[in-house]
Amino acid sequence: MSEIDLKELGVDPERLPKHIAIIMDGNGRWAKKRMMPRIFGHREGVKTVDRIVTFARKAGISALTLYSFSSENWLRPQEEVSALMGILNEYIKNELARMLREDIRFNTIGHIDHLPQTTQDLINDAKEKTRENKGLILTLALSYGSRQEILEVAKRIASLTKAGEIGEGDIDEKLFESFLDTKGLPTVDLLVRTSGEIRISNFLLWQIAYSELYFTDALWPDFKENDLVKAIIEYQNRERRFGMTTEQLENKKEN
Ligand code: IPE
Ligand code: IPE
Ligand code: MG
Numbered sequence: 001m002s003e004i005d006l007k008e009l010g011v012d013p014e015r016l017p018k019h020i021a022i023i024m025d026g027n028g029r030w031a032k033k034r035m036m037p038r039i040f041g042h043r044e045g046v047k048t049v050d051r052i053v054t055f056a057r058k059a060g061i062s063a064l065t066l067y068s069f070s071s072e073n074w075l076r077p078q079e080e081v082s083a084l085m086g087i088l089n090e091y092i093k094n095e096l097a098r099m100l101r102e103d104i105r106f107n108t109i110g111h112i113d114h115l116p117q118t119t120q121d122l123i124n125d126a127k128e129k130t131r132e133n134k135g136l137i138l139t140l141a142l143s144y145g146s147r148q149e150i151l152e153v154a155k156r157i158a159s160l161t162k163a164g165e166i167g168e169g170d171i172d173e174k175l176f177e178s179f180l181d182t183k184g185l186p187t188v189d190l191l192v193r194t195s196g197e198i199r200i201s202n203f204l205l206w207q208i209a210y211s212e213l214y215f216t217d218a219l220w221p222d223f224k225e226n227d228l229v230k231a232i233i234e235y236q237n238r239e240r241r242f243g244m245t246t247e248q249l250e251n252k253k254e255n
Contacts, residue, residue, distance in 0.1 A: 002060035009229050011059075015236050017189035019063040020056065020228075021211070023203055024049070026195025026219030039083040044221035046091055055225040057102055057136040059232075063185050064138055067203050071111070071145030085116055088142070092122040096129065103135030109181035110144030137185065144181070146205040153179040182207055190235045192228070194220045212238050 006013040024045060031041030049066065056064045069084060076084075092106075099106055106126040113120070123142075156179050160166045166175070177183060188204060188211045196217040200208070214231040216223070241249060 003058040004055070004060075006059060011229060011232050012236055013060070016059065016061060017212075017232060017235055018061070018186040019065065019188045020061055020190045020192065020231075021065040021067070021188045021204055021208070022052070023067045023191070023193040023201060024220040024223075025193060025197055027221060029195065030219040030221040038080060039087075041219075041221055042084060042087055046087060048220055048223050049091070050095075051225055052223070052228060053104070053136070053138055054102070055228060057104060061136060064136060065109070065182075065185070065188070065204070066138070066140055067144065067201075068140045069110075069142050069144070070202060071143055071148055072202060074114075074143070085119055088115075088140075089119055089122055092119075092126050096126050099126065099130050099133065099138070103133045104130060105133040105135075105137045106130045107137055107139040107185075108142050109139055109149075110142045111148075112142060114143045139182075139185065141203065145202045146200075146207075147202055149181055150206060176206075180206060187211075190214060190231060192216070192231050194218050194223050210240070210242055212240065 002013055002016075006016075027041035027045040028038040029041070030044060031038050034040070053064065068088070073084075074081060096106075098104070106123075108123055108127070112123055115123070153176055157166070157171055157176070161168065161171075182188075182204070188207045191204070191208050191211045192214045193199075194216055196215070198215050212235050214234055216227060216231070218224075218227050239246060239249065
């Protein structure tokens, strides 16, 4: 249920995207523009996360997935990586109370086991404590890489096949999806990327097969609730044909 007057914002409350995924990009450039260290931009980016999570929950979005740290981001200078882990720890500590209050379920995708132990403990604690929450599923993609995720599924299916637990005929999209980190989440309807980059950077490759893609020049620390509203309106103005023709879709609507 929405606690925001969506109609007033030009959004049709009946046709909200169920699952929005965001590639939060541009923190470093935001800081550079201000002659500040990159980490300053990451700190500012956390404020945007807060605003967008609150807005998504109030708007009645079911799932929000935020690309927070990619498998490839480990290649960044050690100093930046440690600072990012520190910010993540702080974020979870500070936000847990709010997630409990606002009925948000905390979730992650990616290689949590590659993160520092303190971070893993905080993540597991937040997941456990918010397990029953129903308002919004907030998923952080951490040490996440989509190719790696897909490869792991392939390996798992290969070993199940080898062990004789499944046959070749059992391997279909449904089975494949049940092994992805995103299992149980609704289909990604809308993917947003900030900062003007038009690429996917190894995020949710399987899951965005039929998502609507939205790119904005806004750097992540500058991205406001209103920018998400714009993305949702654009999403609602697009025709999702899933391979069919407009006429077929119109007939479907009429019947
Ligand atoms: C996104 O901002 C945050 C992470 C990848 C952790 P960047 O740090 O990539 O910012 P730019 O792209 O360098 O501006
Ligand atoms: C993608 O941003 C990863 C996250 C937002 C966490 P990057 O800044 O790492 O992507 P590239 O390197 O520009 O493709
Ligand atoms: Mg970047």
